[in-house]
Amino acid sequence: MTQAAATAGSDAQPGPAIRVRELRKDFGPVTALQGIDLEVAPGELTVLLGLSGSGKSTLLRCLNGLNPITAGEATVLGQPVHGMTSREMRKLRSRIGFIFQHFNLVGRLTCLENVLIGASGRIPGPRYGILSYSRAQRREALTHLSRVGLGQHAFQRADSLSGGQQQRVAIARALMQKPELILADEPVASLDPENAANVMDLLFQICLENKITVLCTLHQVDLAMHWAHRIVGLRDGEKVLDSTTATLSREDVLNVYRQLQPEAAPDGTTA
Amino acid sequence: MKTAIKSAAEPAPIPGNQARASTNDALRPPFSREKAVLWVALAAIAGLTVLSARQIDVDLRALGGGFDDVANLLARMLPPELDDPPRVGELLVETLMMALLGTVLATFISIPLAFLAASNTTPHPAVHHAARMIITMCRAIPDLVFAVLFVRALGIGVLPGILALGLHSVGMMAKLFADAIEQIDEGPREAVRATGAGRLAELVSAVLPQVTPAWIGTFIYRVDINLRTSVVLGFVGAGGIGFALQDALRGLMYQSAMGIILIILLIIAAMEYLASGLRRTLLDPASDGAALPAMPGPSLRPPWTKGRTIRGLCAAATVTAVVVSVIYLNIDPLAPIKQFPDLVSVFGRLMPPSVEGVQNALLKAVGETLAIGLVATAAGAAAAIPVGILAARNVSPSVYTYHSARAVILAVRAIPELILAVIFVAAIGLGPMAGAMALGVGTIGFLGKLVADSVEEIPGGPLEAVRAAGGSWWDVLFAAVIPQTLPQLTGHWLYMLDVNIRTSTVLGIVGAGGIGFLLMESVRTLNFDIAGSIILIIFFIVFAIERLSAWIRRLFR
Numbered sequence: 001m002t003q004a005a006a007t008a009g010s011d012a013q014p015g016p017a018i019r020v021r022e023l024r025k026d027f028g029p030v031t032a033l034q035g036i037d038l039e040v041a042p043g044e045l046t047v048l049l050g051l052s053g054s055g056k057s058t059l060l061r062c063l064n065g066l067n068p069i070t071a072g073e074a075t076v077l078g079q080p081v082h083g084m085t086s087r088e089m090r091k092l093r094s095r096i097g098f099i100f101q102h103f104n105l106v107g108r109l110t111c112l113e114n115v116l117i118g119a120s121g122r123i124p125g126p127r128y129g130i131l132s133y134s135r136a137q138r139r140e141a142l143t144h145l146s147r148v149g150l151g152q153h154a155f156q157r158a159d160s161l162s163g164g165q166q167q168r169v170a171i172a173r174a175l176m177q178k179p180e181l182i183l184a185d186e187p188v189a190s191l192d193p194e195n196a197a198n199v200m201d202l203l204f205q206i207c208l209e210n211k212i213t214v215l216c217t218l219h220q221v222d223l224a225m226h227w228a229h230r231i232v233g234l235r236d237g238e239k240v241l242d243s244t245t246a247t248l249s250r251e252d253v254l255n256v257y258r259q260l261q262p263e264a265a266p267d268g269t270t271a
Numbered sequence: 272m273k274t275a276i277k278s279a280a281e282p283a284p285i286p287g288n289q290a291r292a293s294t295n296d297a298l299r300p301p302f303s304r305e306k307a308v309l310w311v312a313l314a315a316i317a318g319l320t321v322l323s324a325r326q327i328d329v330d331l332r333a334l335g336g337g338f339d340d341v342a343n344l345l346a347r348m349l350p351p352e353l354d355d356p357p358r359v360g361e362l363l364v365e366t367l368m369m370a371l372l373g374t375v376l377a378t379f380i381s382i383p384l385a386f387l388a389a390s391n392t393t394p395h396p397a398v399h400h401a402a403r404m405i406i407t408m409c410r411a412i413p414d415l416v417f418a419v420l421f422v423r424a425l426g427i428g429v430l431p432g433i434l435a436l437g438l439h440s441v442g443m444m445a446k447l448f449a450d451a452i453e454q455i456d457e458g459p460r461e462a463v464r465a466t467g468a469g470r471l472a473e474l475v476s477a478v479l480p481q482v483t484p485a486w487i488g489t490f491i492y493r494v495d496i497n498l499r500t501s502v503v504l505g506f507v508g509a510g511g512i513g514f515a516l517q518d519a520l521r522g523l524m525y526q527s528a529m530g531i532i533l534i535i536l537l538i539i540a541a542m543e544y545l546a547s548g549l550r551r552t553l554l555d556p557a558s559d560g561a562a563l564p565a566m567p568g569p570s571l572r573p574p575w576t577k578g579r580t581i582r583g584l585c586a587a588a589t590v591t592a593v594v595v596s597v598i599y600l601n602i603d604p605l606a607p608i609k610q611f612p613d614l615v616s617v618f619g620r621l622m623p624p625s626v627e628g629v630q631n632a633l634l635k636a637v638g639e640t641l642a643i644g645l646v647a648t649a650a651g652a653a654a655a656i657p658v659g660i661l662a663a664r665n666v667s668p669s670v671y672t673y674h675s676a677r678a679v680i681l682a683v684r685a686i687p688e689l690i691l692a693v694i695f696v697a698a699i700g701l702g703p704m705a706g707a708m709a710l711g712v713g714t715i716g717f718l719g720k721l722v723a724d725s726v727e728e729i730p731g732g733p734l735e736a737v738r739a740a741g742g743s744w745w746d747v748l749f750a751a752v753i754p755q756t757l758p759q760l761t762g763h764w765l766y767m768l769d770v771n772i773r774t775s776t777v778l779g780i781v782g783a784g785g786i787g788f789l790l791m792e793s794v795r796t797l798n799f800d801i802a803g804s805i806i807l808i809i810f811f812i813v814f815a816i817e818r819l820s821a822w823i824r825r826l827f828r
Contacts, residue, residue: 064739094741104732106754110300117750121741126749130300138298155300170736177740 015078017042017181017213018063022072025058025237032058033237036072040215040230042180045204047224048217049241049256050234056217059234060183063215064096065089077180094121097174097212099184099203103166107159111150111169114158115141118176144172148202164195171203182207184216197223221253305826312823320649323642327703327784344698348529359515359531363538366511368596369429370498373436375593378490380441385448392452392474406449410442411813414500415689415777415787416806418509419794424617425610429600432509434607436497444493451485452478484554491553495546502535503689506780507791516690520697532694536685543685552581621803629801632789637808640785643706644772650707651714651771652764658715659722665734666726666752668744680723683716688774692783703784710771710778718767725759726752758824765820772816776809 018040025033033055040046048056061067063074065081074081079092097118105114116133119141120126127133133141145151148168153161158169167187174182187203188196200220204227207214218224224231225245233241233256241256300306353359386392388402414435421431460477468476505513512535519528573579597604607614661667662676691709699705733751742750753760779787786805793801 066735066739090741090743092741093739096739098736098739100732100736100739102732104736106733106751108757109754112300113754117737117742117746118740120737120743120746120750126743126745128749128753135298142298173736173740 015075016040017044017077018215019075020059020063020072021074023059023062023069023074024071025055025062025067026070031237033062036234036237036239038232038239038242040213042213043211044229045207045214045227046216046230046232047228048215048232048234049219049221049224049253050217051257054234055237056234057185058237060098060185060215060217063183064093064098066098090121094177095180097177097179097182099167099170099174099182099187099216101186101189103163103170105158105166105169105173107157109158110155111145111158111161111172112138112141112154114169115145115172115176118144118173121177141172141176144175145169147175147206148172162195163191164199167191167199168202171199171206175206179212181213181215184214186217186219189219196220200227221250225250225253308826312826316645316649320645323645326638326642327646327707340698341695344525344694345529348525350526351529351533352524352526353530353534354524354527359512359534362505362512362515363534365429365600366501366513367498367538368592368600369432369436369504369511370494370501371592372433372596372600372602373497373501374440374444374490374494376433376437377440377444377493380437381445381448384441384445385452386474386478388445388449389452391455391457392478402445403449406442406445407814407817408442408810409438409440410446411810411817412439412806413773413777413809414439415504415507415780416790416809418504418507419780419791420617420621420802421614422508423794424613425606427508427510429510430602430606432501432504432511433602435504435509436500440493440497443496444489447489448482448486451482451489455481488550488554491546491549495542498542499539499687502539503687506689506693516693520693525697532686532690535687535690539685539687540681549585553585617799620799621806623800624804624807625800627801629789633786633805633808636779636786636789637812639703640775640787640812641772643703643710643775643778643783643785644768647707647710647714647775648764648768648771651711652718652767654711655715655718655767656722656760659719660726660748660752662719662723663726665729665731666748676719677723680716680719683712684720686713686716688713689777689781692778693781696782701782701784706775706778706783706785709783710774713774714767714771717770718763721763721766722756722760725763726756729755762820762824765823769813769816769820773813776812 016039020038023036393399417435463477505511516531667673695705737747777787779785790805
């Protein structure tokens with residue numbers, strides 16, 4: 001493992017896309033994550049499962065520096081995320097697409113402008129208004145918007161779309177970054193089941209086609225088992241499951257959601 | 272299970288060739304009428320601002336020189352002095368009492384007016400419109416204009432000041448009172464009506480309890496505003512510390528003027544602090560505590576919770592202060608009735624208005640008033656918006672920047688515009704330039720706070736999304752902050768324009784340009800018919816600006 005760490009720094013490709021060692025995150029007196037080890041290979045599609053408050057979102061936000069980590073190390077796309085300058089951090093973030101539970105679109109702007117915001121990490125200077133972006137950039141954004149099936153809504157205000165459509169705009173915004181990795185934080189938790197399935201299928205299909213690595217938190221066990229190469233379970237800030245999907249039964253996965261681990265139930269203190 | 276998901280996956284929309292179908296036109300936003308109207312409005316405002324700047328002879332060198340002059344003046348004002356502290360103290364007490372009594376008077380007028388003006392409690396739609404009209408008129412006539420007229424009718428003293436504050440405050444208080452009534456939950460009213468209660472009982476037991484928190488908030492806010500006005504009422508002879516300030520400036524005793532100004536700032540800052548503290552404690556629903564101490568048995572007396580104790584003490588303190596003020600200021604509550612003939616003779620002679628022989632001067636003064644307001648709002652906003660953004664906790668780049676920007680806003684806000692105008696007039700001489708600079712500086716405090724507060728209210732998600740895409744602080748600002756807050760920025764700017772034009776109608780009282788000078792002159796020379804037409808003009812300017820800004824705000828959402 002230490003040899004892998006040495007090689008990971010030199011070139012991004014051969015090493016894992018995400019490598020986390022003994023990660024710990026505290027919010028004041030509260031410990032959100034501790035002792036997390038995780039490795040995600042390039043192109044792999046990993047789903048994080050766990051109850052609300054188990055630390056899934058915190059883990060994702062640590063990986064792109066939205067939350068600074070307290071202890072341990074996290075290396076993403078060959079870059080250690082701790083101790084970076086803000087310029088290096090922005091460079092790394094521009095390579096990572098992030099999908100939010102509440103989409104985080106600017107409601108008053110058109111869909112196309114929202115997609116163009118995805119390019120803000122790689123184009124110089126702040127932009128204001130559609131016409132401040134070059135034609136090539138606009139064309140590229142329109143392609144991504146069409147890919148998620150919303151090309152005809154390019155000039156509609158983002159807040160006039162349904163939830164499922166808004167999340168698809170957010171996916172197009174992430175694609176605009178030309179990401180090597182997508183971190184998705186409960187992307188369908190605020191959608192109805194049918195829309196949720198559609199959006200997840202779209203996201204995973206695009207990522208598989210483009211060989212984008214994905215780390216996604218979900219509550220839908222069936223969707224996870226259908227798409228994920230690997231499933232990781234968190235409970236109370238600790239990893240309780242990490243296995244390829246093929247070797248898992250639905251029962252194993254649902255265990256993650258039990259308040260107490262069946263075998264740990266008697267002493268109970270670890271839960 | 273897996274097959275079920277497969278079938279759900281099939282209709283997933285992944286059309287691949289829509290991008291090809293889209294022509295080049297699809298890369299440009301479609302033309303929309305609203306956008307066009309907006310751009311025209313923006314261009315018109317920009318053009319008018321440039322014209323206005325010409326009209327009042329703004330040039331940038333003069334501006335630089337102006338600030339030099341102010342610096343010189345400030346140097347002559349140091350160190351501040353305080354002569355005759357007992358008299359200043361007495362005037363200060365008088366000022367505070369005027370602000371309190373003016374607001375109390377306005378409250379007494381506003382409560383019945385609000386019930387008549389609220390669409391859900393008004394006895395008749397015609398009454399509703401009439402009441403709203405009266406409220407608008409009170410707002411459209413500046414307090415200092417009322418003060419000038421009352422001083423003429425009742426003589427120099429605090430009573431004209433209290434009446435002026437009271438009448439003008441009705442414009443804001445009755446409107447906010449009525450708005451609060453219109454927002455109540457109708458359920459409790461129906462329940463009271465269902466018991467067979469009469470109309471008055473219905474209003475008192477179902478409406479009043481729902482609106483009192485909002486009304487108390489409005490009252491405290493208005494006392495704060497009225498204190499800022501009551502410190503300058505003395506300029507027109509309506510009592511308070513403004514007398515002493517004007518004496519000192521007339522006598523070129525700049526050091527004692529500075530002493531008085533510092534005391535004014537101190538008392539205003541103290542009042543703002545007190546007001547925000549009172550709002551927090553009085554309007555805090557938690558202070559009634561869900562967790563009451565268990566009572567030994569059924570009781571017919573409500574327990575003295577923290578909230579009830581505080582409310583009781585505040586009410587007692589207010590009543591005491593009002594009684595003490597009335598006695599101390601030696602006010603005869605019946606004076607307005609006894610001197611009714613004087614009031615009628617002044618207000619009656621305003622009608623019919625006339626512009627005999629002063630048409631040209633009037634036209635010029637109106638142009639100047641509008642120009643001062645527009646230039647001050649445009650120039651002030653150029654400073655106020657950046658300061659406001661830096662003073663927003665969620666956007667400010669560092670804690671240090673946040674606190675410095677908030678400090679700038681607080682410091683400027685504590686200085687009433689007319690005091691700024693007095694300083695600028697003393698520094699660079701009489702004329703509209705002094706007025707424009709005073710209002711411009713004032714805008715930084717007023718608009719800066721509005722901008723900062725509305726930026727703090729925008730949803731944080733989109734900001735985080737830009738950061739997560741690798742965007743810098745500037746990217747966040749332009750991609751997420753400005754687009755989300757643009758409607759509020761526009762609204763605040765127009766409101767500021769409204770406020771600045773209203774203030775610029777009275778700047779003439781201290782010689783800082785605009786129509787106020789003509790008003791003072793015509794009242795002084797007893798040309799009441801001309802004063803009448805000037806008041807009508809001010810009323811229509813303020814009214815038109817209010818309509819215009821409401822219209823633009825509706826367009827821009």
